[in-house]
Amino acid sequence: MKIEFYGASGCVTGSSHFLKVKDKNILLDCGMYQGRDEKERGNETFNFNPKDVDYVILSHSHIDHSGRIPLLYKQGFKGDVICTEGTKDLCSVMLSDSGHILESEVEWKNRKRARQGLPPLEPLYTEKIANVAMYLFNGYPYDQWIELFDGFKIRFRDAGHLLGSAIIEMLIEDNKKQIKLVYTGDLGNKNIPILKDPTIIDYADYLIMETTYGNRLHTSISSELTDLAKIIKSTFKRGGNVIIPSFAVGRTQEVLYTLNNYVENNILKGVSVYVDSPLASESTAIFSRYHKYYDEEAQEILSKGSDPLSFPGLTFTKSPEESAKLNKVQSGAIIISASGMCEAGRIKHHLKHNLWRKESSIIFVGYQAEGTLGRSIVDGAKKVKLFGEEVVVNAKIYNLHGLSGHADRDGLVEWLEALKAKPEKVILVHGDTEAQESFNELLLSKGYSTYIAKPGDTFTPELTPEKFSVVRNRILSVINSIEDLDSTDKELLIEKIREEIKDI
Known part of the structure; x- marks a missing residue:
């Protein structure tokens, strides 16, 4: 068994870990870089030949x-x-949507390039390619062992992060012994809706x-939900709109569930909520x-004949014309729109029409990667650019x-310490440098053996990165000693190298 780390190593986005077992090549996730990661690493090429990949094991559908x-x-x-x-079902709509966005963005760029006499660009992939790629998908239930090939079994366990999200357990026969490799994917926050x-x-x-949040603590969900209701009420009182940049899949449904609870309990009355995505x-x-994925609370609502994702006053806009009409609404609207990091989609139009208004509120409910528009706003930018126009941040x-x-x-x-025994190695991925280093120090203080994966690093049970570093440094020290030896000492050097290699 050997693991090579590429995406989400040394950064948050672009999850992609290359696992070699016997003669098979397995990719754990195949994600897209976003924000600063995309600018620095790009999405166009892979660190391996796609034709050599036998399986992609996907933890969840987030892009x-x-x-x-x-x-x-x-x-x-x-x-x-x-x-x-x-x-599988969420990817069928998410990847198609991603292809459509990529085509639209390139089409806009190509119109500009044509005026400049430049050759056209090609989208990363198209909506059609995304739809065809779905024929490769195989969906399985949670908690069922699946043998992909002799000596390699996997099982999906609920990660609580998104509908269908999974922790992946892998049983691997390696040199006549069984190894259990576990990949968390993204671990969910406890007690989140649905x-x-x-x-x-x-x-x-x-x-x-x-x-991702290895160096931060969340405030309690109950207090956040109370704050959300207060923010909405105070914004409406000022005569503004509430704009919620939200991931279309997962976070939007959780927000709808929360707003449904407000309406059912008369915390909010006569509210107008628009899901513009x-x-x-x-x-x-x-x-x-x-519904089988829902938690007990959501199941209880269903048992009473209610839909936890629907309530009076909720409207799903479909056409661009319906979306454009929302820009004329001056107050009393809650507009939930994608993308969650404000990098693309209809949310940018709603920000353009509300960000400059002191009456309005912008509520972020998800992670904002470095280099994204959402991160700039959260970090306190006074002005941002939207569609080539500078917009002041007054909301x-x-x-x-x-x-x-x-x-x-x-x-x-808490999740890690629930394991019955400490793993031989905890490999840290999917986090920015500060989060990973902070979390690494915490785990070391608790007696865990850890390692922060860097791009291009290789890990095997026999040759850990630490051991490899020792071997490499010892060999380099021998090679460097050449500079200190005269030509008459050549035989001595050869013998020294032989002895050093035997020792290693």
Whole structure:
């Protein structure tokens, strides 16, 4: 067994870990870089030949984990994509939407390039390619062992991060012994609406673990929900709108669930809520088909004959014309729109029409990657550029960490410490440098053996990165000693190298 780390190593987005078992090549996630990561690393090429990949095992449907699967297919991958049933259905709309966005963005750029006499660009992939790539997807239920080939079994466990999201357990026969490798994907925040809490795993020999919030604590969800209601009421009192940049899949449904609770309990009355995202509309319909994934509270609402994702005053806009009409609404509207990091989609139009208004509020309810428009606003930018126009930030800005779909530092530790024994190695991925280093120090203080994966690093049970570093340094010291030896000492050097290699 050997693992090579590429995406989400040394950064948050672009999850992609290359696993070699016997003669098979397996990709754990195939995500798209976003924000600063995209600018620095690019999405156009892979660190391996897509034709050599036999399987993609997908933890969940978020684009930073699934978004380059159509590109992988475009460049020659013809293997199987293995995921949960929910992830497969969500990917069918998310990847298609991603292809459409990529085509639209390139079309806009090409019009500009044509005027400049420049050759046209090609989109990363198209909506059609994304739809064809879905034929490679195979969906499975949670908690069922699946043998992909002799000596390699996997099982999906509920990660509590998104509908269909999974912790992946892998049983690997390696040199006549069995190794259990576990990949957390993204671990969910406990007690978030609709979804169950992350499943506790019994043990792992080696653990690949996310660290998105490895240096931060969330405020309690109950207090965040109270704050959300207060923000909405105070904004309406000022005569403004509430704009919520939200991931179309997952976070939007959780916000709808919360607003439904406000309406049912008369916390908000006569409210007008608009979900302005075709993808959010389609994914909400998929959520409604997967009641078996819901937690006890959501199941109880269903048992009473109510739909936890629907309430009076809720409107799903479909056409661009319907979306444009919302720009004329001056007050009393809650507009939930994608993308969650404000990098694309209809949310940018709503920001353009509300960001400069002191009456309005912008509420962030999800992680904002470095280099994104959302991160700039959260970090206190006074002005931002939207459609080539500079817009002043006068609206009130709120960042509700408690509604995050990611476990915070304590949540990550609590999940890890529930394992019956410490893993031989905890490999940290999916986090920025500060978060990973902080979380690494915490785990070291608790007696865990850890390692922060860097791009291009290789890990094997026999030759860990630490051991490899020792070997490399010892060999380099011998090679460097050449400079200190005269030509008459050549035989001595050869013998020294022989002895050193035997020792290593």
